[in-house]
Amino acid sequence: xxxxxxxxxxxxxxxxxxxxxxxxxxxxxxxxxxxxxxxxxxxxxxxxxxxxxxxxxxxxxxxxxxxxxxxxxxxxxxxxxxxxxxxxxxxxxxxxxxxxxxxxxxxxxxxxxxxxxxxxxxxxxxxxxxxxxxxxxxxxxxxxxxxxxxxxxxxxxxxxxxxxxxxxxxxxxxxxxxxxxxxxxxxxxxxxxxxxxxxxxxxxxxxxxxxxxxxxxxxxxxxxxxxxxxxxxxxxxxxxxxxxxxxxxxxxxxxxxxxxxxxxxxxxxxxxxxxxxxxxxxxxxxxxxxxxxxxxxxxxxxxxxxxxxxxxxxxxxxxxxxxxxxxxxxxxxxxxxxxxxxxxxxxxxxxxxxxxxxxxxxxxxxxxxxxxxxxxxxxxxxxxxxxxxxxxxxxxxxxxxxxxxxxxxxxxxxxxxxxxxxxxxxxxxxxxxxxxxxxxxxxxxxxxxxxxxxxxxxxxxxxxxxxxxxxxxxxxxxxxxxxxxxxxxxxxxxxxxxxxxxxxxxxxxxxxxxxxxxxxxxxxxxxxxxxxxxxxxxxxxxxxxxxxxxxxxxxxxxxxxxxxxxxxxxxxxxxxxxxxxxxxxxxxxxxx
Numbered sequence: 259x260x261x262x263x264x265x266x267x268x269x270x271x272x273x274x275x276x277x278x279x280x281x282x283x284x285x286x287x288x289x290x291x292x293x294x295x296x297x298x299x300x301x302x303x304x305x306x307x308x309x310x311x312x313x314x315x316x317x318x319x320x321x322x323x324x325x326x327x328x329x330x331x332x333x334x335x336x337x338x339x340x341x342x343x344x345x346x347x348x349x350x351x352x353x354x355x356x357x358x359x360x361x362x363x364x365x366x367x368x369x370x371x372x373x374x375x376x377x378x379x380x381x382x383x384x385x386x387x388x389x390x391x392x393x394x395x396x397x398x399x400x401x402x403x404x405x406x407x408x409x410x411x412x413x414x415x416x417x418x419x420x421x422x423x424x425x426x427x428x429x430x431x432x433x434x435x436x437x438x439x440x441x442x443x444x445x446x447x448x449x450x451x452x453x454x455x456x457x458x459x460x461x462x463x464x465x466x467x468x469x470x471x472x473x474x475x476x477x478x479x480x481x482x483x484x485x486x487x488x489x490x491x492x493x494x495x496x497x498x499x500x501x502x503x504x505x506x507x508x509x510x511x512x513x514x515x516x517x518x519x520x521x522x523x524x525x526x527x528x529x530x531x532x533x534x535x536x537x538x539x540x541x542x543x544x545x546x547x548x549x550x551x552x553x554x555x556x557x558x559x560x561x562x563x564x565x566x567x568x569x570x571x572x573x574x575x576x577x578x579x580x581x582x583x584x585x586x587x588x589x590x591x592x593x594x595x596x597x598x599x600x601x602x603x604x605x606x607x608x609x610x611x612x613x614x615x616x617x618x619x620x621x622x623x624x625x626x627x628x629x630x631x632x633x634x635x636x637x638x639x640x641x642x643x644x645x646x647x648x649x650x651x652x653x654x655x656x657x658x659x660x661x662x663x664x665x666x667x668x669x670x671x672x673x674x675x676x677x678x679x680x681x682x683x684x685x686x687x688x689x690x691x692x693x694x695x696x697x698x699x700x701x702x703x704x705x706x707x708x709x710x711x712x713x714x715x716x717x718x719x720x721x722x723x724x725x726x727x728x729x730x731x732x733x734x735x736x737x738x739x740x741x742x743x744x745x746x747x748x749x750x751x752x753x754x755x756x757x758x759x760x761x762x763x764x765x766x767x768x769x770x771x772x773x774x775x776x777x778x779x780x781x782x783x784x785x786x787x788x789x790x791x792x793x794x795x796x797x798x799x800x801x802x803x804x805x806x807x808x809x810x811x812x813x814x815x816x817x818x819x820x821x822x823x824x825x826x827x828x829x830x831x832x833x834x835x836x837x838x839x840x841x842x843x844x845x846x847x848x849x850x
Contacts, residue, residue: 285715288431289690289706294697295434298500298600301540302440307356308543310533313467314491316542317352321345322377322439324542326493326535327353328486329360330465333367337484337493338537339381345443346381366390367465371452372537373481373496374402376418377439383448391464395473396455397480403744405478405512407736409751412728417509423703425710432706436699437501437600438538447733456482474522477514483526490532492550497522498557500539504602505561506610508700513614516565516607523558527551553596560591564604568611577620578612600697635670645671649680656684661695664688686713725752725850730819737814742779749785749817750792752850759790765845766805768835769813787848803845804837816846 291299305319313329325346326337340346354361366385371394372378379402382392395401406414419425426432427442435441454460460471470485476497484493497519505516534544534553544550564585571581582605591597612620619625629637642648652667665688671681686709693705710716722728729748765785772781784802786793806813812831815821823846826832827839834842 285713286690290694291434291702292695292697294598295437295600295699295702298437298540298699299435302435305352305440307352310491310535310543310545311489314486314489314533314535315353315357316535317349318540318542319440320349320352321381321441321443322538323495324535324537324539325349325381326537327357327360328467329357329364330367330467332364333465334360334364335368335370335464335467335469336366336385337370338372338378338495339369339385339448340443341377342380342443342445343384343448344445346384346448348443349381350384361385364465368393369450370394370471370482370484371398372484372494373478374398374405375478375496376406378495378537380447380449382450386450390450391454392450392452393454393456393460393462393471394452395480395482396457397478398452398455399739399741401478401480403739403741407732407740408744409747410510411732411748412722412725413510415728416722417507420704420707421508421700423699423706425707425716434699434702436703438499440540447735449733449735451739472525474525475515475518476522477511481522483522485529485531487529491535492526492529492531492533493535493537494526495537497526498554499536499601500541500596501601502597502599502603503557503561503564503607504700505564505607508704514610516561516611516614519561520558520565523554523561527554527558556591556594556597560587560597561607563587563591564607565611568608569615572612572616575621577622577625578609581612582608598697600699603698603701631673635673638667638670639674642667645674645678648674649678649684652681652684656688661688661692665692682712726819732818732820737818737820738811740814742783742810745814745817746783746785746792746794749849750794753787753790753792754848754850755790758787758848761787761848762789763787763845764799764802766802767813768805768807769810770807771809771811787845802836804841805835806842807833807835817849 302319305317308316308318310316315327315329317325317327320340322341322345323338325340328335328337340349350361365387368391369382369386371382371392373395386392422436422439422442423433424442424444456471456473458473460469462469462471467486468488470487471482472485474481474483474494474497478496481496483497485491486493503519505514505519530547531550532545532547534550536542536544544553564587567585568581571584576584585604585608586592587604618628639645639648642651648667649671652664652671655661655667656664664684668681668685668688671678672685675681689705689709693702693709696702696705763786765787767783767785769781769783772779774781784795784799786796786799808816808826808831812821812826816823816826816832821831823832823843824839827834827842832842
């Protein structure tokens with residue numbers, strides 16, 4: 259992967275964001291937006307509080323999700339409180355303004371998280387007091403530390419920033435949202451861990467309101483739907499929204515089972531709701547049993563058609579690219595205004611479904627020998643008659659309107675000759691023109707983010723290829739809550755293979771704040787660096803070189819590069835038994 263460096267100040271709850279260089283005008287000043295995408299973005303404004311039915315309200319357009327407020331007889335319930343403390347406060351103020359300062363009159367009895375995605379969980383502290391119940395799936399915490407705050411955290415940060423257009427979010431000439439959300443309101447996290455968890459289904463009455471909270475996996479395994487049987491209201495996200503379904507997103511995610519979406523949507527349909535609330539999107543409320551039924555059915559049918567036809571072609575020996583050329587949605591789905599490719603993409607979903615079942619190898623013998631980007635670029639240049647000829651071919655493709663070819667060929671040239679001026683200009687123009695024409699918000703944001711990175715219009719102070727820098731900015735709440743298993747996975751993937759290839763060393767770790775002899779949260783660990791790998795608690799080992807004695811938070815801060823080993827030794831937060839500080843420093847230096 260190419261090294262990409264950007265200036266990161268604050269990214270949602272993860273205390274990171276990216277802004278354009280303040281002293282530099284973006285060039286060009288604006289990039290036209292596809293009319294379909296522009297119309298969708300404008301539907302978020304002005305932000306408003308929508309009354310769904312008596313006692314149920316949705317705040318649309320204030321931040322990236324649509325927080326929902328339910329009023330009971332002696333208290334309030336908030337569903338998905340928003341993306342940050344600042345965002346949640348804006349939403350709370352909006353509810354108060356619309357509902358005569360309702361938060362001054364009734365306490366918040368419960369906060370419900372529908373799933374662990376960052377824009378749904380980091381505003382909780384704004385609404386909660388010490389008595390507020392925090393309800394979520396039993397899988398929320400494990401999902402949070404596997405899908406986000408874990409070993410792939412640096413990749414998630416980069417993917418989230420480029421997919422959502424955060425680099426240029428303050429430039430109205432460029433930014434057009436990303437279909438599912440209103441504005442990004444960045445700020446510190448107010449996440450509160452669940453006090454009650456849902457396994458399968460949980461039926462509760464809170465403040466006199468009857469709730470059924472039901473597991474419904476889709477975008478993640480921790481998704482729950484909120485069903486209010488007494489009001490006929492279904493609140494959901496993570497299984498459907500106002501755009502063509504994205505079974506995978508550009509920020510990256512674990513493999514998602516397409517059939518989970520279909521099963522969860524079938525569950526939603528079985529409830530026969532009168533009202534459907536989507537916690538993303540500019541039109542979050544659908545009213546009337548028939549309208550809701552049709553909405554849910556169309557979304558489910560779109561996923562099932564893509565899935566079943568892809569698998570059918572897969573079984574006949576077709577590759578993903580061939581399937582994409584052959585597969586056409588039924589007309590009633592293709593023309594549906596809520597199933598346009600403004601977020602998901604049929605082609606992306608085909609590739610995801612194919613790889614979900616088959617993995618990388620397509621069955622075509624040529625794919626048995628995957629080529630690197632450098633190798634493919636060399637082949638292109640050889641066939642074109644040299645690098646200069648390839649640059650000319652890229653320019654010809656651009657002039658003829660074959661933008662995808664132009665982008666690919668120019669990129670091949672730049673892999674071989676990074677300073678090639680002709681290819682540089684061709685790639686810039688291809689990206690801008692593709693961004694202008696696409697109705698897909700993810701694609702537009704990725705193209706424009708790459709343009710800014712490529713042209714150096716982002717002040718480069720934060721290197722995406724340096725995990726130390728990214729991990730060091732992780733939110734303190736996440737650090738405190740992180741399980742040791744997630745922490746040690748991070749440590750393992752950051753082991754420097756070159757430095758450790760000839761090393762075979764065992765170090766013990768003793769955590770002073772953990773109860774002794776507890777299997778769930780051990781106080782003792784064995785760390786074995788063995789010729790390029792780190793194994794935690796091996797089934798057998800020889801004597802250790804020394805023991806690191808510290809508390810769990812200090813150890814997390816050391817592994818996540820928030821604390822220098824020398825500082826931890828100097829102030830007594832780390833004691834080395836049976837060894838020297840220099841040995842400890844040498845051990846920690848093995849990790850990038």
